Amino acid sequence: MAGDDSWIRAEMGGTSRASVIGKPEVLGALIKRAEHPVFIVGHEVAEGPDGEAISGFIERVSRNRNIPVIGTSPAVRDLIKRGIRITAVMGGMEAADRLRDPEWRGTDGVCRHDMVLIAGIPYSFCWTILSGIRNSAPDLKIVTLDRKYQPHASWSFGNLAAGPWKEQLKAVITLLEEDKHV
Amino acid sequence: MYIRIYRQMTVNRKNVTFTLDELKSTTGSLKNLQVSIGSLRGDRWDEEPGPTPMPSHTDLRNWDRMLLSRYKPLYLPFCDLCCLCTYGKCDLSGGKKGACGIGMEAQQSRIVLLAACIGAATHISHARHLVTHLIEQYGRQKALDIGDDTIDTEAPIIRLVCGIKPGTLGDLEIVLDYCERQVTELLAAAHTGQEGDAIDFESKVFHAGTMDHVGLEVADIAQISAFSFPKADPDASLVELGLGTVDSSKPVILVVGHNVPPAIGIIDYAREHRLSGAVEITGICCTAIDLTRYNPNAKIIGPISWQLRYIRSGVPDVIVVDEQCVRADLLGEAQKVNAPLIATSSMNCSGLPDRTDDDPEEIITDLVSGKTPGVLILDPEKVGEIAVRSAMAVMNTRKKIRNIPTPEDLIELAKRCGGCQECSRVCPVGLPLAIVMQQAGQGDPSSLASLYDTCIGCGKCEDVCNKEIPIHSTILSAADSQILEERFNVRAGRGAIQDIEIREVGGPIVLGEIPGVVAFVGCANYPNGAAEVAEMAREFARRRYIVVTSGCSAMAIGMHRNEDGQTPYEEFHGRFDAGGIVNVGSCVSNAHIAGATIKIASIFAKRKLRGNYEEIADYVYNRVGAVGIAWGAMSQKAAAIAAGFWRLGIPVIVGPHGSKYRRMLLGRRDKPEDWFVYDSRTGEKVQVGPVPEHLFIAAETPEEAMTLAAKLCMRPNDTSRGRSMKLTNYIDLYKRLYDRMPDDINLFVRSQADIPVTMKEQILPVLKEKGYTEQPIPDPTLLKTQIRTAKE
Numbered sequence: 009m010a011g012d013d014s015w016i017r018a019e020m021g022g023t024s025r026a027s028v029i030g031k032p033e034v035l036g037a038l039i040k041r042a043e044h045p046v047f048i049v050g051h052e053v054a055e056g057p058d059g060e061a062i063s064g065f066i067e068r069v070s071r072n073r074n075i076p077v078i079g080t081s082p083a084v085r086d087l088i089k090r091g092i093r094i095t096a097v098m099g100g101m102e103a104a105d106r107l108r109d110p111e112w113r114g115t116d117g118v119c120r121h122d123m124v125l126i127a128g129i130p131y132s133f134c135w136t137i138l139s140g141i142r143n144s145a146p147d148l149k150i151v152t153l154d155r156k157y158q159p160h161a162s163w164s165f166g167n168l169a170a171g172p173w174k175e176q177l178k179a180v181i182t183l184l185e186e187d188k189h190v
Numbered sequence: 191m192y193i194r195i196y197r198q199m200t201v202n203r204k205n206v207t208f209t210l211d212e213l214k215s216t217t218g219s220l221k222n223l224q225v226s227i228g229s230l231r232g233d234r235w236d237e238e239p240g241p242t243p244m245p246s247h248t249d250l251r252n253w254d255r256m257l258l259s260r261y262k263p264l265y266l267p268f269c270d271l272c273c274l275c276t277y278g279k280c281d282l283s284g285g286k287k288g289a290c291g292i293g294m295e296a297q298q299s300r301i302v303l304l305a306a307c308i309g310a311a312t313h314i315s316h317a318r319h320l321v322t323h324l325i326e327q328y329g330r331q332k333a334l335d336i337g338d339d340t341i342d343t344e345a346p347i348i349r350l351v352c353g354i355k356p357g358t359l360g361d362l363e364i365v366l367d368y369c370e371r372q373v374t375e376l377l378a379a380a381h382t383g384q385e386g387d388a389i390d391f392e393s394k395v396f397h398a399g400t401m402d403h404v405g406l407e408v409a410d411i412a413q414i415s416a417f418s419f420p421k422a423d424p425d426a427s428l429v430e431l432g433l434g435t436v437d438s439s440k441p442v443i444l445v446v447g448h449n450v451p452p453a454i455g456i457i458d459y460a461r462e463h464r465l466s467g468a469v470e471i472t473g474i475c476c477t478a479i480d481l482t483r484y485n486p487n488a489k490i491i492g493p494i495s496w497q498l499r500y501i502r503s504g505v506p507d508v509i510v511v512d513e514q515c516v517r518a519d520l521l522g523e524a525q526k527v528n529a530p531l532i533a534t535s536s537m538n539c540s541g542l543p544d545r546t547d548d549d550p551e552e553i554i555t556d557l558v559s560g561k562t563p564g565v566l567i568l569d570p571e572k573v574g575e576i577a578v579r580s581a582m583a584v585m586n587t588r589k590k591i592r593n594i595p596t597p598e599d600l601i602e603l604a605k606r607c608g609g610c611q612e613c614s615r616v617c618p619v620g621l622p623l624a625i626v627m628q629q630a631g632q633g634d635p636s637s638l639a640s641l642y643d644t645c646i647g648c649g650k651c652e653d654v655c656n657k658e659i660p661i662h663s664t665i666l667s668a669a670d671s672q673i674l675e676e677r678f679n680v681r682a683g684r685g686a687i688q689d690i691e692i693r694e695v696g697g698p699i700v701l702g703e704i705p706g707v708v709a710f711v712g713c714a715n716y717p718n719g720a721a722e723v724a725e726m727a728r729e730f731a732r733r734r735y736i737v738v739t740s741g742c743s744a745m746a747i748g749m750h751r752n753e754d755g756q757t758p759y760e761e762f763h764g765r766f767d768a769g770g771i772v773n774v775g776s777c778v779s780n781a782h783i784a785g786a787t788i789k790i791a792s793i794f795a796k797r798k799l800r801g802n803y804e805e806i807a808d809y810v811y812n813r814v815g816a817v818g819i820a821w822g823a824m825s826q827k828a829a830a831i832a833a834g835f836w837r838l839g840i841p842v843i844v845g846p847h848g849s850k851y852r853r854m855l856l857g858r859r860d861k862p863e864d865w866f867v868y869d870s871r872t873g874e875k876v877q878v879g880p881v882p883e884h885l886f887i888a889a890e891t892p893e894e895a896m897t898l899a900a901k902l903c904m905r906p907n908d909t910s911r912g913r914s915m916k917l918t919n920y921i922d923l924y925k926r927l928y929d930r931m932p933d934d935i936n937l938f939v940r941s942q943a944d945i946p947v948t949m950k951e952q953i954l955p956v957l958k959e960k961g962y963t964e965q966p967i968p969d970p971t972l973l974k975t976q977i978r979t980a981k982e
Contacts, residue, residue: 016616023283081890085928139268
């Protein structure tokens with residue numbers, strides 16, 4: 009399958025598209041360079057065969073880099089069981105609304121987030137949230153972590169099979185935990 | 191010569207009423223001229239006229255802007271481009287403007303306005319079709335009666351918006367004249383070079399919603415009155431629902447759409463010719479609901495998404511389509527099963543020859559022989575004859591031919607699947623079609639069958655399959671036995687809420703002691719099947735909310751049994767009272783949901799209705815804890831219905847697909863400065879917390895929707911006892927679903943008395959940690975005009 013076309017065929021929003029995360033070093037560098045990133049995690053993280061890989065990634069990276077996590081759904085129960093520290097619970101739309109506000113000081117009250125790492129939100133719902141953030145907060149970097157290409161993000165994985173995607177996630181964890189120069 | 195006219199008003203061109211305050215010309219002057227031929231009931235209404243009878247879209251602009259300053263639009267552009275004129279395409283992303291000067295936010299709100307106008311125009315034209323037809327049948331003087339002696343306030347929305355009290359079918363024409371004028375103006379505002387401000391577009395969206403609600407009410411009170419549908423009857427009959435209820439040994443007619451006269455023509459013809467027991471009359475979508483309001487022996491097959499599955503089953507012998515929510519490809523689908531199609535509406539002619547004036551014998555011969563696959567007949571009575579006689583004649587020749595593969599063929603078809611996943615990539619629900627198809631190809635179709643409940647029946651998967659697998663039909667084949675088990679009961683649409691019911695629940699609702707009114711409305715574009723709607727409805731009914739429903743959602747609720755085998759309509763009562771599940775009827779019956787909230791202001795609180803929109807909306811917003819859940823909202827009509835509720839201050843929650851309406855109206859609970867009201871007794875500004883927090887929001891999961899709904903039922907006017915009950919439900923739901931305490935309880939506690947006694951030990955630590963401010967409970971209003979002792 010093609011790597012960088014919208015997973016849902018008709019969802020082509022405009023003239024600009026997300027850059028593809030082609031190798032783990034790219035995602036690692038993005039996370040390292042972010043000054044105040046935040047995870048937004050939807051209910052699909054707790055479901056299905058992909059759930060373990062992505063929830064493991066969020067658990068390790070959020071701890072390692074001290075990144076706050078917003079849970080958007082009752083799946084927070086399962087995320088907590090998987091060791092993820094949830095900083096705040098709010099719906100995906102509410103989170104998007106906060107993120108567009110330049111005066112919002114983030115879930116931890118420190119300062120505005122400069123990067124959003126999104127995972128586990130149903131594809132079309134995520135697509136509209138990304139479109140909202142992209143258009144109302146163009147200075148914010150948005151990275152999607154699922155294995156379906158999201159054109160409205162700043163950076164997205166391409167459409168990947170489960171195996172290569174899991175390998176990339178693992179490699180990013182290693183890079184960040186070893187704090188290698190990336 | 192000069193003519194000068196002062197304060198001229200033409201009220202009514204159908205019943206011909208003309209009023210002229212003063213006219214001066216060189217030849218003389220006239221004062222207080224009144225000409226009336228026929229009359230409008232509104233003229234005899236002794237209630238003092240309010241400030242905004244038949245408002246234009248700017249008359250309520252201040253109210254709209256007040257709401258929109260609290261609930262700021264969050265735009266979710268579905269497309270960054272504007273393609274509406276030849277300047278374009280224009281890319282509006284990144285702050286760029288189009289060649290006409292429009293920016294992204296205005297463009298998005300413009301598209302929302304277009305959607306709302308399409309929706310409102312559809313309901314209003316539906317109402318016009320009905321009223322015109324009924325006037326032809328019964329005359330302009332046919333009295334409106336929607337509740338015998340149980341209802342005095344028979345048209346609360348029309349009274350509120352238009353400032354008239356309609357008494358006859360003829361009066362409704364004047365109301366429709368007004369709506370049509372307004373929608374035309376709103377549509378004009380979307381033209382290039384007109385409105386350019388996003389918030390003004392949004393105000394116009396609200397106005398389109400108000401016009402939509404008026405159109406809904408016109409349509410339903412006209413058809414209830416003329417067709418003797420249940421009149422505000424909480425014990426309306428239980429009717430049959432589901433594909434398994436159909437006796438396919440008989441000739442079967444399917445009606446699809448929303449405008450019921452052709453379907454009623456079928457019922458009447460069968461009855462008059464003693465064929466009622468010989469023919470099965472079945473329906474899909476709102477026509478089905480209205481059909482069962484007319485004749486409880488008719489059968490509802492299911493919501494909009496059941497069209498392909500039912501037609502492909504081969505059971506219907508003749509297919510009759512009217513207007514709205516009819517698939518554009520039904521003629522082709524009908525041809526595949528040799529079923530003649532009869533189009534009956536100017537809204538949907540389906541490319542068929544107009545045979546309205548032809549001899550019925552000739553039409554039937556042509557349909558039965560297959561000489562023509564279908565006909566257009568614009569006479570509902572004639573449709574009745576043609577449909578019944580054609581169904582009886584064609585049944586034996588078409589032999590219920592199916593367009594669904596046999597179990598053996600299914601396996602062979604599935605073997606073709608190469609796993610390219612193109613089907614999944616067009617599936618709105620994201621079903622794992624390729625994976626289960628390959629399993630079926632290996633001889634196990636059980637996973638394919640399991641998709642039946644979540645498939646929305648769009649058929650897009652089939653169009654993209656390069657192996658030409660009829661994917662939707664293979665799901666139907668795999669789930670064949672389940673389909674035949676679809677036998678449920680749903681309560682027929684009862685219509686309006688009785689005045690006495692409003693009197694009895696008005697106090698408990700306004701004081702918060704009934705925790706809320708939750709309305710399940712809208713289409714069947716569910717993210718995960720209809721069961722979620724049924725479960726949500728059950729949850730709120732068990733918690734003693736008043737659950738109201740309509741249209742496809744009303745069907746969805748009926749399609750799921752509890753452990754005892756009861757559908758929710760058998761499990762819960764149908765009164766507008768705590769713990770009820772109240773099916774008001776079809777899409778147009780949504781008027782009775784809005785109408786009930788208005789009647790609480792009018793009947794319980796004795797507020798004046800006549801042309802008094804702002805005051806009543808302010809009352810509803812601050813006092814009536816109502817919220818809508820349109821879990822599968824799909825259409826522009828749903829957008830217009832929602833807009834009408836927003837302007838009344840009633841929040842609406844949609845499912846995840848609802849985010850494609852491309853804008854939310856969200857409040858910010860973290861900004862206390864946004865949540866002040868006036869205490870109308872003193873004029874003091876009082877902080878009341880984020881109640882209700884949002885006006886329009888898409889939820890990701892049903893659990894999120896349920897906790898949101900419980901929260902959005904809170905209102906500034908809640909008594910401590912009422913707030914305590916609402917908090918109990920909110921916290922209890924949240925704890926059960928999220929396994930933790932909500933983090934915003936402190937925003938809803940105004941005094942120790944608000945804290946639920948049984949939850950004190952859990953809540954007090956939260957309040958201690960977060961702090962809260964003791965606040966008086968005001969007599970809340972957003973309107974300075976409602977302050978009795980003005981201080982500002």
